[in-house]
Each structure stands twice: as structure tokens, then as C-alpha cells.
Amino acid sequence: MSFTSCHKIALSGRPHGLPPSVVYRLRSIGNNSSSRNFASSAARQKERVLIVGSGWGGYGVLKGIDKKRWDVTIVSPNNYFNFTPLLASCAVGTLEFRCAVEPVRRYAPQVAAYQAWCDKIDFGLKTVECMPATPVPFDASAPATPFTLRWDKIVLAAGAYSQTFGVPGVKENAHFLKDVRDARKIRIRVLECFEQAMQPTLSDIDRRNLLNFCIVGGGPTGVEFAAELHDLIHAEMANHYPTLAKLAKITIFDVAPSILGSFDKSLVEFTEKTFSRDGISILTSHHVERVQPGKMFVKERGEVPFGILVWSTGLAPNPLINSITEFKKDEKTKSVLTDEHLNLIRNDATVDPDVWGIGDCAQIEDAILPATAQVANQKAQYLVNKLNKLVKDQPSSKPFQFENQGSLAYIGDWKAIYDNSHKESKILNKESGRVAWLLWRSAYFTMTLSWRNKILVPMYWFLNCDKISPLIRNRISNPPTGIFGRDITRF
Ligand SMILES: Cc1cc2nc3c(=O)[nH]c(=O)nc-3n(C[C@H](O)[C@H](O)[C@H](O)COP(=O)(O)OP(=O)(O)OC[C@H]3O[C@@H](n4cnc5c(N)ncnc54)[C@H](O)[C@@H]3O)c2cc1C
Incomplete structure (x- = not known):
């Protein structure tokens, strides 16, 4: 294995496995005298x-x-x-x-x-x-x-x-969804809201406030999170916290006059109708002015208490x-x-x-x-x-060209929307509902990078499934509602 200068520069001592012939020199670069720069005496090959x-x-x-x-x-x-x-x-x-x-x-x-x-x-x-x-x-x-x-x-x-538009209190009191660590924090908080609301010492008003789930930003990320949260509440939470699940409410706030601005109008309407049936409120042309622990102030509504606020207003x-x-x-x-x-x-x-x-x-x-x-x-x-x-001395002069493969968004309850309407083709250029959901799942399964995740992703989709097809349900006595359902332990 060849260790080149880029490897060595970063190490403040001889790392395990480095050949003993390697020589290090300490010298500063620019005006940052505290930075370490270890250079090698060995000839650089690549x-x-x-x-x-x-x-x-x-x-x-x-x-x-x-x-x-x-x-x-x-x-x-x-x-x-x-x-x-x-x-x-x-x-x-x-x-x-x-x-x-x-x-x-x-x-x-x-x-x-x-x-x-x-x-x-x-x-x-x-x-x-x-x-x-x-x-x-x-x-x-x-x-x-x-x-x-x-x-x-x-x-x-x-x-x-993540963009906050300088709204005071967002960074301190809202959750973002950009990284797997954010996803973990959100999951823990959502489950915590239900456990807190379960405590016998709480008033019904406090319970409602805790189970008020707010999402700011009606782009694909905000919409998909609302849809996934809806699935969790209407499957596992409805099973295990039946009274509390009835109090839970999901609301999307956006300053724009409509959600999913980059999608075709008919698909936006389909999403709005689906959300309205599923009890997810969409409040467009609403402006969040500031956020405090457990509440935000919306210009058009005043104080809005929340159990969790997920902020997703762009970059x-x-x-x-x-x-x-x-x-x-x-x-x-x-x-x-x-x-x-x-x-x-x-x-x-x-x-x-x-x-x-x-x-x-x-x-x-x-x-x-x-x-x-x-x-x-x-x-x-x-x-x-x-x-x-x-690197093979065959420079390519071909410019980059983007090939738009369309946009997908999951909208809950095994439904999605797919917009590829910029294409001339009449087939599969705009889809909504189950067909789009199948496209959504197959697209992300195909894009999954490693074999490990190509096995894990469908396995968890199956194990955590909250539905059983009526074809199976009608054939067995006392059928379960799903396979195992999502894991709702909090640790
Ligand atoms: C929840 C969510 C869902 C999304 N869903 C879709 C989707 O369905 N389809 C779609 O097309 N797009 C989707 N996107 C958008 C897509 O993820 C981004 O456009 C994409 O991640 C951009 O890739 P990137 O490499 O530029 O940045 P990122 O993927 O954000 O990666 C940036 C990397 O740089 C690192 N970094 C940051 N600062 C520094 C630094 N100073 N020094 C060194 N490293 C640094 C970060 O840690 C990270 O590893 C989604 C985004 C989110 C957040």
C-alpha cells in the first residue's frame, strides 16, 4: 500500500502501518501557525x-x-x-x-x-x-x-x-431533517411526546398541545415527513395509544400560496385532497415570526403550541x-x-x-x-x-448534461406522486396513488447503493409494514393489522 503526502500530512504521529522510511516535517502553511503539515520525503507518484x-x-x-x-x-x-x-x-x-x-x-x-x-x-x-x-x-x-x-x-x-430565514428561535427550538442524526432526534421526540401525553398528571389541553405536530415548509421534504408521521400515528400509535392518537394533529405551514411548488398542479391538488381526507392540515400563506420552546408565533394565527416542530424551508x-x-x-x-x-x-x-x-x-x-x-x-x-x-491522459471535452428523470414524493398511506411531465411521452409522465407509490419504492430501492442496504431496505419495509392485503386478511381468522409494525420503543 502506498502512503502519499495527503495521507501523511494529516497525522500528528506515525500511524500504524506506515513504512519506517517515511520522514515527517512540521511546517506551517499560510498564517495559521497552529496547523500541522507533515510532508513526505518519498517521491509522490499519483x-x-x-x-x-x-x-x-x-x-x-x-x-x-x-x-x-x-x-x-x-x-x-x-x-x-x-x-x-x-x-x-x-x-x-x-x-x-x-x-x-x-x-x-x-x-x-x-x-x-x-x-x-x-x-x-x-x-x-x-x-x-x-x-x-x-x-x-x-x-x-x-x-x-x-x-x-x-x-x-x-x-x-x-x-x-438548512434555511431559517433568520426567524428567531428556529435554530434552538425546531428540528431539521438533513441528516440521519436529525431523523433519530425526531423519532425520539415524537415517541416522547406520546409518552409525556400519557402521564396521568397532564390536562387534556396539555395533551393536545404535545400532540400538535407542526411542519414548516411545504416542499417535498416537509410533505413526505407529514405523510410518514401520519402513517405512524394512524397505524402503531392508534393501536397502542388509541385515545391519544385521536388528539394528534399534523399541520404544514408555508409562506407560499401552495405546497410542492415544483410539482404539476394536478398532482398538488391530488396531494391536498389526500391530506385533507387524512386529517393533515395545510396552512399556506402563513408566516412564522418566532419560535420559543414548545410554541411558535404565526402572523395569521397568533400563538401555536407544538410537541415537535420540523423546519424544512429550503437551503x-x-x-x-x-x-x-x-x-x-x-x-x-x-x-x-x-x-x-x-x-x-x-x-x-x-x-x-x-x-x-x-x-x-x-x-x-x-x-x-x-x-x-x-x-x-x-x-x-x-x-x-x-x-x-x-488520469489516463484522455481528457473528455463533453459538457455535463442533466437528464431529468422526474420527481417523486411519498404522500402517505401507500400513495405517492410522480411528475415527469416535462417529457413528451404519454406513458408514466404523471402518476398519483398506488402506481406512483410503486415507482417511489422501486426508484429508491434501485438507487440504494450497497448490497447490505438492498437487503435491509425491503426487509424493513416488509417487517415494519402496517397493512396486510385484504387478499390475505380475508383468508385467515383473527388477522393482524400488519406484519410487526414500526418499532415504537424509545431509547
Ligand atoms: C430529507 C431529505 C430528502 C430528500 N429527498 C430527495 C429526493 O427524494 N430526491 C432528490 O433528488 N433529492 C432529495 N433531497 C435533496 C438531496 O438530498 C440533496 O440535493 C443532495 O443531498 C445534495 O447533495 P450534496 O452532495 O451537494 O450535499 P449533501 O448530500 O448535503 O452532502 C454534503 C456533505 O458535505 C459535508 N460537509 C458540509 N460542510 C463541510 C465542510 N465544511 N467540510 C467538509 N465536509 C462538509 C456534509 O457533512 C455532507 O457529507 C432530499 C434532501 C433531504 C434533506
């Missing part, structure tokens, strides 16, 4: 590619890049990849958390992986300053020591943050991307702008051939695409192809 972020963009590149020819390093505060479309299911127990993650270390030691934040990039010196995202060993309260990595090529795939720029000043940015999203080959465009309109930007943190100039996993994944595949050709 060019270094640094991937920033392990989401749809970064993990996609990590997976496909030719690791024999490139010296690959990945830096991400998470040592896993989040399969975001399944997070809403994990947040209510339709799936278990393991189903929505893939380990970055699957590709180590071929690839050097550091669980760290990339804080600053020097595009001139071709270095990044990183801060460990792990607690300081032996003294968790001590400040972490930053380190520096060098690169020849860099892929920026740091994604974006805010990543601070790392904000700190970049050398490259052009999109005025609205503040993402870095790239050309059609995904190379970043400098302020003087020239292109940097060694810097690429993909996923939610980057946009192609004059061809803005939605911030979705589909776009991030396709850009990652394009870049993999480009890098793998480049």
Missing part, C-alpha cells in the same frame, strides 16, 4: 484529488473514481453518506437508520478519509485547513488542533445548510462556500458557479481546471438546476468519468 463532503456529490465521486490511478482523500464531518430520500421514513420507524447510511470507510485504506470540517481553502497554495470533527482524545473540552491537507485537484461537494449557503471569494457565485443561492464541465469560474471569468463544484453548493452558470440528489448524483457520475479519463 496526483492528489481531495473530495470535500460525503453526500450525494462527494460520495458519488468517491465511489467511482479510479483509486489506483488517483491519490484520493475525502474530508467530511460525517464518516458516512446519507441516503436523504429515506430519512423521513427513518424518522418515524418505517425504516431503521442503518438503511439510510453508507460508510465512507468502505473505500479505506485505498482512500484517506478524515472525519473533519474543511474550514478554509487556499486555491493558490492548493491547501485546505481542516478541523477534526471528533472530540479531542483524552480531553473532550480542549480545543481541537487543525491540520492542513494539500491537493492537486479538488472537488467541492460540501452541500448546503442556506454552507459557511465554507461563503468563505470562498476567488470564484463567481450565484446571486440568489450564493452557490459557486461552474462552467458546463463543472469547473469553477474565477471572478475574472477564467476557469480553474483543477477545481470542480458539484451538488447543492454549486450551480452551472446560466443553467440553474434544482438542488436535488438526482442532479448531485449525475454531476458526480459525470466528474468520475472525466477524472478517470483525465
